[in-house]
Amino acid sequence: MSQQNKDIVTRWFNEYWGKANPDVVDELGADNLVFYYPMHGELRGKKAVKDMIVEFREVFPDLSFDVVGPLIAEGDYVVGRWEGGGTHTGPAFSDLPVGELSEPNTGKKIHFSGTTVYRIQDGKVTEELGQEQALTALQQLGVVPQK
Numbered sequence: 001m002s003q004q005n006k007d008i009v010t011r012w013f014n015e016y017w018g019k020a021n022p023d024v025v026d027e028l029g030a031d032n033l034v035f036y037y038p039m040h041g042e043l044r045g046k047k048a049v050k051d052m053i054v055e056f057r058e059v060f061p062d063l064s065f066d067v068v069g070p071l072i073a074e075g076d077y078v079v080g081r082w083e084g085g086g087t088h089t090g091p092a093f094s095d096l097p098v099g100e101l102s103e104p105n106t107g108k109k110i111h112f113s114g115t116t117v118y119r120i121q122d123g124k125v126t127e128e129l130g131q132e133q134a135l136t137a138l139q140q141l142g143v144v145p146q147k
Contacts, residue, residue: 002073005120009071009078012118012125017065017084020057022050030124037114038134039097049128052095059093059101060086060110068113076119083113088141097134099143110137 008028015024025033025046035043035052043049057063065084072079088108094100101108114132118125138144 001075002078004123005076005078005118006071006073008120008123008125009080009118010067012128013065013067013080013082016053017082020053020063022053025050025053028123028125030121030126033126033128035128037130037132039132039137040095041097055093055095059088059090061089062086076121078118078120079115080118081113081115083111085109085111085137096138096141096143098138099141101141101143106141108141110140112137112140 012024012028015021029046029049031046033044033046033049035049040052043052063084063086065082068081068083086109088101088106088110091104092100092102094102112133114130116128116130119127119129135144139146
């Protein structure tokens with residue numbers, strides 16, 4: 001079961017975060033999917049999760065993330081570390097916990113890392129709960145001052 005869950009998370013991560021492919025949510029996401037990252041807040045349901053990655057990719061067209069190191073699985077849970085980012089060459093963006101990119105195409109680059117816990121039930125992702133270097137990304141975008 002642990003290897004099956006790792007395989008599901010690997011596919012989800014590569015398609016959703018690596019390629020920004022929202023279709024994987026319909027295939028591997030549970031109807032009651034809960035998604036949370038500090039930079040995006042809590043999202044519930046497939047539509048909200050799909051809409052987030054579509055918008056994020058529009059704002060950062062070269063957006064890409066990769067798993068770093070091995071996944072760890074226990075029961076219904078899989079944990080993984082990741083890193084990635086992109087360049088703001090798309091429209092203005094206000095879906096941030098603080099501040100906004102009020103101008104399109106600023107050319108600002110973000111690169112950050114994090115850790116995510118996935119819950120897999122009946123072969124579907126029911127939870128994606130992550131902690132990322134939100135402060136680092138927000139500082140790179142210039143919406144939070146660096147000390």
